[in-house]
Amino acid sequence: MHIREETAERHTLAVIVDNEPGILARIAGLFTARGYNIESLTVSEITADKAVSRITIVTSAGPATLEQIVAQLDRLVPVHRVHDLTAEGDHVERELAMVKVRGTGDHRIEALRLADVYRARVVDATTSSFVFEVTGGRAKIDKFVELMAEVGLIEVARTGIVAIARGSEAA
Amino acid sequence: MTEKSGADILVEALCDLGVEVVFGYPGGAVLPIYDAMFRSKRIKHVLVRHEQAATHAAEGYARATGKPGVVLVTSGPGATNAVTGITDALMDSIPMVVITGQVPTTLIGSDAFQEADTVGITRHCTKHNYLVKDPARLGAVIHEAFHIATSGRPGPVVVDIPKDVQVASARYAKPGPIQHKTYRPALKADRAAIEQVVDLLAAAERPVLYTGGGIINAGPGASQLLRELVRLTGAPVTSTLMGLGAFPASAPQWLGMLGMHGTYEANLAMNEADLIVNIGARFDDRVTGRLDAFAPNSRKVHIDIDRSSINKTVRIDHAVVADAGHALEDMVRLWKARQHPKPDLDAWWRRIEGWRARQCLSFPEDAASDVIMPQRAIRALHEATKARQPIITTEVGQHQMWAAQHFGFELPNKWLTSGGLGTMGYGLPAAIGAQLGNPNALVIDIAGEASIQMNIQELATATQYRLPVKIFILNNEYMGMVRQWQELTYESRYAESYSDSLPDFVKLAEAYDWKGIRIDTREQLDGGIADMLAHDGPVMVDCRVAKLANCFPMIPSGAAHTDMILQANEVSGTMDDEAKALV
Structure with a gap:
């Protein structure tokens, strides 16, 4: 016997939650308990009184599982609302990465040239290294990191995806 | 302050x-x-x-x-x-x-x-x-x-x-009505959603109402409304384990429980239906069997207060997120307002009668033998107690399924069993809780000799609070459901399913200041039950039953509703790996 798997597609969810202790554990635990995937998860407070947080989750699942993920998230008591941004229409996704690169000699110049093409900013520099800050979609950042590997990549820190719907309405 | x-x-x-x-x-x-x-x-x-x-x-x-x-x-x-x-x-x-x-x-x-x-x-x-x-x-x-x-x-x-x-x-002050920031469950469905269900019910040729614990949770009024809806539509009713009692087992529209140990007529009706209206149930795997063969030609309506239950395992054609009681009330009111005539379901009922004629709950019983069949014991218990509308609790296993099959429930809140988790050891403490809430009711825990030992220490609790609960053990000296699956799947290799070193339940009862009764033979069955009922304190009955009886009908794990095993001689003793991997 072999274990079958459902064909998955990638969706980005925005989960608006009351900012109470344990909420992140509740959401992350829901995914593990029910066998859902998390590709990326970001969380931050979004109101001045710090009472509400927005959690952006990138998950991959088949359509039936996705419907369940949204419904299961929505029934958690501290959850205000859940949006499947991918299903609901156009949205923009951005990620920020900080990329530390070893840079001396020719590599130093090449790293700066590539950074310029990718609109990466230098946020720290020493005589032998740079830290670049680059924002963009996941593919752009993947590509930038890949290029930096060739010129002397030391380490990468990425925020994970944040996303918001296009247009004038709130999700 | x-x-x-x-x-x-x-x-x-x-x-x-x-x-x-x-x-x-x-x-x-x-x-x-x-x-x-x-x-x-x-x-x-x-x-x-x-x-x-x-x-x-x-x-x-x-x-x-x-x-x-x-x-x-x-x-x-x-x-x-x-x-x-x-x-x-x-x-x-x-x-x-x-x-x-x-x-x-x-x-x-x-x-x-x-x-x-x-x-x-x-x-x-x-x-x-x-x-x-x-x-x-x-x-x-x-x-x-x-x-x-x-x-x-x-x-x-x-x-x-x-x-x-x-x-x-x-400081503490009693708060007013709670308006929770994020938690606001919807109780009532849109009128349009209810209209569609009523239209579907009025037009259906082969409808089945598939009801569950949600109706019990919605309160006794919901059970009354279900009875009213059935009176108006004439539709047959089946129920999950958790929903037993919402509709009276003595009513002609009652098909019996559905699912793995459900009746032949309930499962065949689900299989052949053109409309299934699920009210407060959740398409549990014990109910659906093989999903791709579940009710294949039906439109499916699902009324549930929990949106995440909808489309979880079975794709739904028409979802209604609402409390079962409110939805039933709206359906009944709309049906009456529209003055729908009672649909002509004669042809459908004739087919159901054909399935009923199989008498799937009949069981082999040797008239010359002294041995008590467990099904017979449940029926005798039902006969002796039904006038008192007892509250029945169970443990988990064969005895639980036999109780569900053979004890007729007429009212809600009278059947307390561990359905979803299947927790052995549930029945005795649940009976204690039920008796505390209903001091004058007859409360009986139908148990197995293995399950009862999982919370046997609670005998003392009943003694301390003078709770006259009854325990009726169907003692077959096996974890019977485990043994039954070993017969189905593992060619009767009984790995650890024998209940060895059993206590003397009568002495055990007496040690806790309970009355203990042993029933060994069929001749003693009615008398033993009468003795149990006559005692106004707690009683534990050790009813010795046929050791190797199995619970049928049964849909084996992963099989379709049409692949029911009705009798022990249909058991093959082996299963393929796909079936073995299912619970």
């Missing part, structure tokens, strides 16, 4: 919420609460002998009365022992509030004595949980916990209270 201790706030809040009974067990981290209860004298405390039993007793109380069950246990082992019952209540949607003591806030995270991460452990087996760090918040949290446990789809809520919060003082 004067300040009072967190423990006093808790007790006052419980009184304000109308709590009459708390099931619990004291310990270091709840001593302030026990002292506050002792001083207040306003709440009856029932001392169980193990915290798991406190949770099942609270479930039994809740299921039999419609009120939330309340549990009070200490930190660490008190809380972890309660986890099974909390999970049981989550799976079966039972309203329950569990108060757990916790080490003082200053010691949390230090691996203190009897410390466990109770909110962490119970996060995914509760509907919601709280760790209260501020006594000024405690009253509001308790009221909110009851609101969440009892509204929407009911479930267990844990409130973990550190000992210093129980001792520290704050």
